[in-house]
Amino acid sequence: MSGATIRQVQIAAAHDGDAELVVTLAYENGGVSHITLDEFAARTLLASCGTSSPDDLIGQSWEQVRDALVASSGRFAETQDTKK
Template sequence: MSAWVSDVRLAAAHEGVAELVVTLTYDNGGESHIPLAPEVSHILMTRCAAASAQDLIGQSWTHIRDALSEAYNSEIR
């Protein structure tokens, strides 16, 4: 099954930072919401060459998977 980004919005996380919540829509019409921490969001924006959050709409879910993996695998300190 495939999925794509159908909506993006900002949300307040409990750590006092803004997070990006991405809505994925699946082939069967199902939806899920994935919050992305700033580090992951920045990687995702770069991967998708997105200038603004709206540019993420229509992108494949695989970009989110890859951005999460890249963030997990990067040593930040």
């Protein structure tokens, strides 16, 4: 997956009404993937890229998206650990 970059970003509404980002990743071989980021992951991605505008994410590495997803899922793991 090296070389994949964000090609397009769309704002969408989640089932609960919160905003989500749908990120289109473009790969070197011409393939594309659509990744949906919840509000936490979207905010993490924007912050890690140093922007507040989804349009400024275009051209960023897929690794930024991966890291935002890890951060988002990690917050649930931390919550579960504190309940034990």
